[in-house]
Every structure is written in C-alpha cells, then in structure tokens.
Amino acid sequence: MEKESRSSLSKLIEAYDKRDLAAIQWSENQGQTVGFLGSEVPEELLIAAGFLPIKVAGTEKTDTRIGSVYLESGFDPMIHAQFTRLVEGSYSYLDHLIVSNSSDALIRSYYYLRALHHVEREVLFPKPFFHDFLHTKFHSSALYNRDRTKDLINQIEVWTGEPLREERIVEAIKTCNETRTLLKKMDSFRRCEQPRISGVHALKIIGASMFMEKVEFNNLLKQYLDKVSEMPVIKGVRLFVTGSSHEHTQFYEAIEREQAVIVGEDHENGSRYYEGLVDQEVDPIDGIVDRYHYRFNPSSQATVSERVASLSENVVAAKAQGVISFIYRSDDAPSWDFPEQKKILDKLGIPVLLLDKQDYKVADEKGLRKKLNQFIDEIKRNSSKNINIEGERND
Amino acid sequence: MTEPHTSAKKDTRGTQRGTASVKRLNTPKLATAYQKEWFLSLREKVEAGEPLAFVNADVPQEIFRAMDIPYVVNQWWSSVCSAKQMSPYYLDLLNEHGYRQDLCRYCSLSLASAFDTEPEKGPWGGLPKPTVAVTRLTCDSQSKIFELWSKKFGVNFYALENTVPREIPNNWWELAPDKWEQLFEPHRLDHMLEDFKGLIRFLEINTGKVFSETKFKKVLQLVNEQAEYNRKTRDLISKTKPSPVSITDTVPAVMVPQWQRGTQWAVDIAKHLYEEVKGLIEAGEAVCKNERVRLMWLGRGLWFNLGFYQHFEKKYDASFMWSIYLALASDAYARYGEDPLRTLASRFVGMEDMLHMPPWNSDWYVKEAKNNNIQGAVHIISDSCTMSAGGTYFVKKAFEEANIPLLQLHADPVDSRGWDNDVMTAKIEDFIENEIGVKPC
Numbered sequence: 001m002e003k004e005s006r007s008s009l010s011k012l013i014e015a016y017d018k019r020d021l022a023a024i025q026w027s028e029n030q031g032q033t034v035g036f037l038g039s040e041v042p043e044e045l046l047i048a049a050g051f052l053p054i055k056v057a058g059t060e061k062t063d064t065r066i067g068s069v070y071l072e073s074g075f076d077p078m079i080h081a082q083f084t085r086l087v088e089g090s091y092s093y094l095d096h097l098i099v100s101n102s103s104d105a106l107i108r109s110y111y112y113l114r115a116l117h118h119v120e121r122e123v124l125f126p127k128p129f130f131h132d133f134l135h136t137k138f139h140s141s142a143l144y145n146r147d148r149t150k151d152l153i154n155q156i157e158v159w160t161g162e163p164l165r166e167e168r169i170v171e172a173i174k175t176c177n178e179t180r181t182l183l184k185k186m187d188s189f190r191r192c193e194q195p196r197i198s199g200v201h202a203l204k205i206i207g208a209s210m211f212m213e214k215v216e217f218n219n220l221l222k223q224y225l226d227k228v229s230e231m232p233v234i235k236g237v238r239l240f241v242t243g244s245s246h247e248h249t250q251f252y253e254a255i256e257r258e259q260a261v262i263v264g265e266d267h268e269n270g271s272r273y274y275e276g277l278v279d280q281e282v283d284p285i286d287g288i289v290d291r292y293h294y295r296f297n298p299s300s301q302a303t304v305s306e307r308v309a310s311l312s313e314n315v316v317a318a319k320a321q322g323v324i325s326f327i328y329r330s331d332d333a334p335s336w337d338f339p340e341q342k343k344i345l346d347k348l349g350i351p352v353l354l355l356d357k358q359d360y361k362v363a364d365e366k367g368l369r370k371k372l373n374q375f376i377d378e379i380k381r382n383s384s385k386n387i388n389i390e391g392e393r394n395d
Numbered sequence: 396m397t398e399p400h401t402s403a404k405k406d407t408r409g410t411q412r413g414t415a416s417v418k419r420l421n422t423p424k425l426a427t428a429y430q431k432e433w434f435l436s437l438r439e440k441v442e443a444g445e446p447l448a449f450v451n452a453d454v455p456q457e458i459f460r461a462m463d464i465p466y467v468v469n470q471w472w473s474s475v476c477s478a479k480q481m482s483p484y485y486l487d488l489l490n491e492h493g494y495r496q497d498l499c500r501y502c503s504l505s506l507a508s509a510f511d512t513e514p515e516k517g518p519w520g521g522l523p524k525p526t527v528a529v530t531r532l533t534c535d536s537q538s539k540i541f542e543l544w545s546k547k548f549g550v551n552f553y554a555l556e557n558t559v560p561r562e563i564p565n566n567w568w569e570l571a572p573d574k575w576e577q578l579f580e581p582h583r584l585d586h587m588l589e590d591f592k593g594l595i596r597f598l599e600i601n602t603g604k605v606f607s608e609t610k611f612k613k614v615l616q617l618v619n620e621q622a623e624y625n626r627k628t629r630d631l632i633s634k635t636k637p638s639p640v641s642i643t644d645t646v647p648a649v650m651v652p653q654w655q656r657g658t659q660w661a662v663d664i665a666k667h668l669y670e671e672v673k674g675l676i677e678a679g680e681a682v683c684k685n686e687r688v689r690l691m692w693l694g695r696g697l698w699f700n701l702g703f704y705q706h707f708e709k710k711y712d713a714s715f716m717w718s719i720y721l722a723l724a725s726d727a728y729a730r731y732g733e734d735p736l737r738t739l740a741s742r743f744v745g746m747e748d749m750l751h752m753p754p755w756n757s758d759w760y761v762k763e764a765k766n767n768n769i770q771g772a773v774h775i776i777s778d779s780c781t782m783s784a785g786g787t788y789f790v791k792k793a794f795e796e797a798n799i800p801l802l803q804l805h806a807d808p809v810d811s812r813g814w815d816n817d818v819m820t821a822k823i824e825d826f827i828e829n830e831i832g833v834k835p836c
C-alpha cells in the first residue's frame with residue numbers, strides 16, 4: 001500500500017520537476033495551452049474552454065541574467081526568472097499567455113512583454129493578454145472584476161472560435177474545487193500534531209497541480225492521500241515560512257535537512273493557491289470572481305495589518321514553533337510587513353528568523369545552513385521543557 | 396526656539412552632501428518663498444482646527460481644492476526634506492525601526508519623518524498632524540507606507556485603485572487634452588469615476604467639508620490655464636538655442652505651483668515663468684551663451700543636489716535644459732470635457748502609463764528630445780523604486796533608434812547617503828566627452 005502511495009507521489013513530483021512535460025504532450029496532441037502569470041487568472045475558465053492552463057515559472061536552473069537584460073534591477077528575482085523563461089523560448093509551445101496584477105513588478109512585466117511584441121522582430125512567446133483584477137474590497141472593485149472576467153471570457157471565445165458554455169464552466173469549477181479540497185486535506189497532514197508530509201513534498205504537490213491536467217492531478221493526489229496516514233511521522237522543529245514566494249524547493253530542502261519540518265506557508269505557490277472554494281450554488285461568474293477577490297491577499301496587494309493578521313492566524317493554526325521570513329532582494333512588499341509581523345510574533349512568543357535580500361537560488365549554502373542551524377537549535381533549547389522535537393508533547 | 400535638525404551627523408560619517416542650485420530666474424525665488432509662507436499659514440490653520448490631508452502625488456488634488464481641504468503632497472514633502480539635507484537623518488530613523496535601507500525612499504521619506512520624536516525640528520517646524528491620508532495603489536509599497544503612516548497618526552486612509560490598459564496608443568500627447576475618451580479605455584475611466592465618488596464621500600465624512608461642484612469647475616479651468624502657460628513656456632524653450640533656462644530654474648518654478656494647481660496663484664506664477672523666459676530670450680540671455688550641448692535629465696530630479704547640473708554648464712557649455720517636470724506639465728495635465736469629474740479622471744487614469752510605462756514614456760521622451768534638439772540624455776534609475784526605471788531597456792532602445800546618446804545612472808533622488816558626487820560627475824563628464832564628443836571649454 002505504501003508503495004502505491006509513493007508511486008502516485010513520484011508521478012506528482014515528476015510533474016513538478018519536469019514542469020513543461022504535460023503541456024508539451026498536450027500541445028503535441030493538438031490541445032491548446034495557456035500560460036498564466038499571476039494568481040488571479042481563473043483556471044476554471046481556461047479548463048472550461050478545453051485549454052491546459054500552465055503556470056509560467058522559473059526553475060532553479062534558470063539563468064536569470066537573460067531576463068535581466070529587459071527588466072529592472074528593482075524587480076524581484078522570481079519575476080526575472082519567469083521573464084527569462086519566456087524570452088529565452090522555454091514557453092514557445094504556448095498558444096496564449098495571460099498576465100494578471102499580482103504585484104507591481106508583474107504588472108510592469110506585462111507592459112514589457114507587450115512592448116517586446118511592439119519593438120522586436122521576433123519574440124518567442126504569445127502576445128500577452130492582461131486580466132486586470134483589483135484587490136481592494138470595495139464594491140466598485142467587485143463590479144470591475146466581474147466585467148474584466150467577462151472580457152476574459154470574450155477573449156477565450158475569440159481564441160476557441162466558439163461560445164464558452166455555462167455547463168462547461170460549472171464542470172470546471174467542480175474540478176478546481178476538488179483540487180483545492182484535496183490540497184486542503186493534504187495540508188491537514190502537515191499541520192496536525194504528527195506531520196506526515198514534508199514541506200518539500202507539499203510544495204511539489206501544490207506546484208504539480210499548476211503544471212498538469214487537473215483531473216489527472218486529482219486522481220493522483222487522492223491515491224496519495226488515501227495512504228498518507230500510513231506514512232511515518234516526520235520529526236523535527238515545526239516551522240512556518242512567510243515572505244516571498246517559492247517556485248523551486250532549494251530553500252525548503254535546506255530547512256528540512258536541519259531537523260525541521262515546514263508545516264505551513266502563506267505564499268501563492270503554497271497554501272494561498274488552494275485557499276477558498278468557488279461557491280457552486282451561485283452564478284458561476286459571481287462565484288469565480290468572489291473566490292479570487294476575497295481570499296487573503298498576497299503581500300504585494302495587502303496592507304501591513306492584513307498581513308500581520310493572516311500570519312499570526314496561520315502560524316497559530318499550524319502550531320508552528322518558529323517562523324522564517326524569507327524575502328528576495330527587491331521584493332519590497334514583505335519587507336514592509338516584517339517589522340510589524342515580528343512584533344506580533346514576539347507577543348505570541350514565537351521566534352522569527354529574517355532572511356532578507358535573498359537571491360532566486362540559494363547562493364551561500366554554507367552560510368544559510370549556519371543561520372538555520374542556529375535558529376533551530378535555539379528553538380530546541382527554548383522549547384525543550386515543553387515540547388519534544390520528536391513530535392510528542394511532554395505536557 | 397528649537398534648533399532644527401541638520402545632517403552634520405552625516406558629514407562626520409562621510410556622506411556626500413548636495414548643493415543648492417544658483418537661481419537665475421525670479422520665478423523660482425517667488426515660488427519657493429510662497430511655498431514657505433503657504434506652509435506656515437497651513438500650519439496655523441491646522442493648529443486652529445482645520446483638517447489636513449496627506450496625499451500621494453498621483454491623487455486628484457483638485458477634489459481637495461474644491462472641498463477647501465488643505466493638503467500636503469507626499470513627494471513634495473520628500474523633496475523639501477531632501478533639499479533641506481534632512482533625508483539621511485529621517486531615513487536612518489526608518490532603518491532603526493526595522494525597515495531595510497534599500498526600501499523605496501522617495502515615497503517613504505515622509506513616513507520616516509513621522510518617526511522623529513521631535514517633529515517640530517523638521518523643515519519649517521515639521522509636518523502638522525493630518526486628518527486623513529489618501530494614496531493610489533500604483534506600486535506594492537503604497538498601501539504599506541500609507542497604512543503605517545496613517546496608523547502612526549491615528550487617522551483613516553483611502554486607497555484609490557490603479558487599472559491597467561490593454562491598448563497601446565500612438566502619440567498619446569496629441570489625444571490627451573480633447574480626445575481622451577479615445578485615448579483611455581472607457582472601463583478604466585468608468586472605474587476611476589466611481590473611485591473618485593468614493594473618495595469624495597470619504598472626505599465628506601472624515602473632514603466635515605463639502606464638495607462644491609461650482610468651485611470644482613473653476614478649479615479645473617484654472618488647472619487648464621496653468622497647463623497652457625506651461626505648454627507655451629516649454630515650446631519657447633524647446634525652439635530657442637541657446638537655451639534661456641536650465642532645469643535648475645524650471646523644476647522649482649513648475650513643481651511648486653504644480654502642487655498648488657487649481658489656484659489663481661498657480662496660474663499667475665506659470666504666466667510669470669512664461670513671461671520671464673520670453674523676456675530672457677528677447678534680451679539674448681542664455682544658460683550658456685556659447686551652448687555646445689543640450690541635455691535631457693530623464694527621471695526624477697536630484698532633490699538634495701539641484702546644484703549638480705550647473706557644474707556641466709561651466710565646464711562644457713552644456714545645459715541640462717529638459718526635465719519631465721515642465722514637459723509633463725505641458726503635455727499631460729490639460730483636459731477639456733463636458734463631465735467635470737470624468738474629465739478629472741482622464742487626467743489621472745493614464746498618468747502612470749505616460750510617465751513610467753513603455754512605449755508610452757519612451758515614445759514621448761524621443762518626441763521631446765527631437766523637439767528640443769537634444770544631443771544627449773541622462774536617465775536616472777532608482778533601484779529602490781519599481782516605477783521610476785520606467786522600462787530601462789525600452790528607453791535605451793528608443794534613444795538608440797533615434798541616434799541620441801543616452802547614459803543610464805543608478806541613484807536615489809532623495810537619499811544622499813549613497814550618492815558619490817565625484818563618481819557621478821565623472822560618469823557624466825565621460826559621457827559628454829566620449830559619447831557626445833564635446834571636450835571641456
């Protein structure tokens with residue numbers, strides 16, 4: 001049984017590690033693929049149209065210097081990596097590309113991608129379509145978001161040459177909600193007293209759902225979850241990761257090599273991806289817009305107090321013993337959050353390690369390991385009276 | 396009387412201080428004298444119980460004017476603190492409170508000044524306590540800075556949204572004044588209109604002031620008159636060789652009244668600038684009588700070091716005669732339309748595109764370079780601000796295609812702590828000598 005579960009896990013991990021594979025196969029079978037950048041692009045609508053939505057992402061092998069020719073040094077390195085993969089031609093198989101406004105650097109990248117189509121003779125990615133989705137919770141924003149979602153549907157219909165039928169949208173909502181529900185269930189095996197899924201595996205599983213066909217993903221994840229309770233408990237200090245987002249696992253691996261387990265995170269390649277379901281009882285467009293609008297915002301679109309509230313809530317729910325705020329260089333939003341977040345964590349008695357101005361790839365593995373070691377050792381020392389790091393409470 | 400803060404501490408640490416510019420015109424002297432008087436009277440009004448709004452530069456100040464709500468513009472206050480050589484002191488305070496040094500400083504200098512335990516030692520007695528704060532979400536830092544700032548003072552803040560265009564217009568500057576319904580997508584204008592209505596209601600509730608439609612129409616008319624004078628001044632300068640003025644003259648003469656727009660004083664000072672420039676031309680006066688190089692300064696002004704530009708006048712007969720400030724005041728502000736609030740929305744909805752987004756900005760820069768017979772452009776890029784770089788690659792490419800040499804420099808416009816005057820001077824000298832081909836006089 002454990003073997004079967006591992007087999008489904010291997011397939012999910014393969015989808016994550018070979019993140020273009022499913023899309024290339026889909027293209028070879030005459031299907032249309034749509035790349036998306038930003039966390040507001042409703043995958044439901046793309047799936048309903050028969051497309052394969054694929055998140056545009058860098059990898060730990062991406063040479064970000066290529067993107068840096070076009071982008072500003074003030075943009076965070078993850079955007080440089082994503083942009084690099086687009087301009088170097090890694091996504092030349094895409095039929096369409098959609099960008100949304102998850103961050104200022106991403107919005108500007110959209111202008112730059114579009115400008116490249118305007119000024120260069122040859123570009124290796126499709127002309128980008130912008131999905132303008134506002135984040136303030138005002139009623140005017142909710143109405144604007146509905147209209148822009150209808151614009152997106154119109155664009156999809158232009159791409160397919162046929163109307164997008166409501167029953168297809170309803171079906172796609174059901175599929176995507178199932179993905180979210182399954183990922184939430186997976187999350188419970190991380191947050192529980194005796195975690196059985198590592199942060200590295202969780203990040204890969206969540207990521208895999210963005211790189212492969214959803215029904216297939218759901219089947220694999222179901223198989224994995226059916227048996228996960230039989231997996232061994234992962235021992236180590238329970239840590240929560242906040243700050244910048246992670247689209248490769250180098251940093252997670254570095255943490256979990258040090259007798260620690262990541263029991264949660266709040267970035268958009270982590271738990272934010274599956275936060276909240278689309279209401280299946282209401283008009284499908286209303287349901288989709290509300291789900292993407294009313295989730296907790298990423299740091300780039302949230303106020304400091306919103307981020308303080310969501311962090312403290314998530315950290316407590318995950319029973320984390322410590323928090324690591326990992327922030328890329330030039331990723332200003334989480335840096336503005338950090339001083340106030342630290343104050344609340346201090347009040348809660350939860351230690352926090354700030355790793356600021358980080359590169360896209362772990363640059364100084366030895367130095368990072370030393371910092372992580374010191375932090376984890378300190379937590380062990382301070383919590384030894386109450387908590388056994390083997391995962392069992394003494395009190 | 397309290398002793399004002401100085402940046403002497405910075406000098407002992409070896410940080411390069413800037414120098415003030417030598418003013419050739421009377422208009423900037425009038426403008427800077429007025430702004431001090433205005434600020435002192437504003438302090439008195441606020442101390443007497445009047446509300447005060449603290450707003451970002453891209454917020455529709457015309458609404459506040461129509462409601463008789465005094466306001467201070469975030470970036471204006473930054474420029475004042477910086478020109479008074481106080482940015483190192485304030486920014487150190489921000490860093491001491493846990494905010495890293497290379498965060499955006501142009502928009503956070505005011506927040507930094509709010510950490511001062513002796514605010515009365517700030518420029519002209521410091522910023523009075525505001526009633527409300529209003530910003531626009533044009534970058535990730537805006538909501539952070541304004542929320543932190545408003546919490547510091549215990550006041551409410553309002554965030555205007557920012558929408559993104561899908562269309563790329565040709566020659567936006569030709570469409571902006573009268574054909575803005577063609578220039579901007581209707582849904583963007585519709586949304587901004589709704590957002591402005593929300594802002595007006597927020598201000599009515601939080602300040603007790605009333606929005607006067609009659610006064611609002613008058614404000615819009617005055618802003619257009621001011622913009623028309625700015626356009627005439629820009630056109631005069633662009634076609635006159637040698638240039639009668641440099642940006643050290645025009646930046647304060649344009650930007651002080653820009654933050655006072657919608658007043659008769661702002662129109663009068665814009666007219667005064669035009670007439671003074673015209674008079675200089677008629678008298679044959681010039682920045683460099685033997686002008687050999689006409690230069691553009693792309694991006695924000697070096698607020699702590701406005702005297703910097705004058706070195707090149709003396710050494711090369713090179714005049715920095717173009718900046719975004721007069722040019723944008725000429726091309727981006729005038730708006731004519733039937734519906735006053737929608738007309739105002741058309742002034743702001745694309746401001747960020749025009750200034751910072753390629754190809755809107757790069758096309759406009761090149762148009763201006765050609766109209767002004769520019770021989771070289773210096774582009775200042777602030778790494779801590781995602782906005783300000785404005786498509787470095789595309790600006791460079793546009794200038795290459797226009798055969799106009801371009802130098803791109805990385806520096807912060809308000810934080811003098813990282814500024815090395817000798818290095819920056821050497822880079823521009825090298826550019827003038829080796830890229831433009833002009834040797835010292």
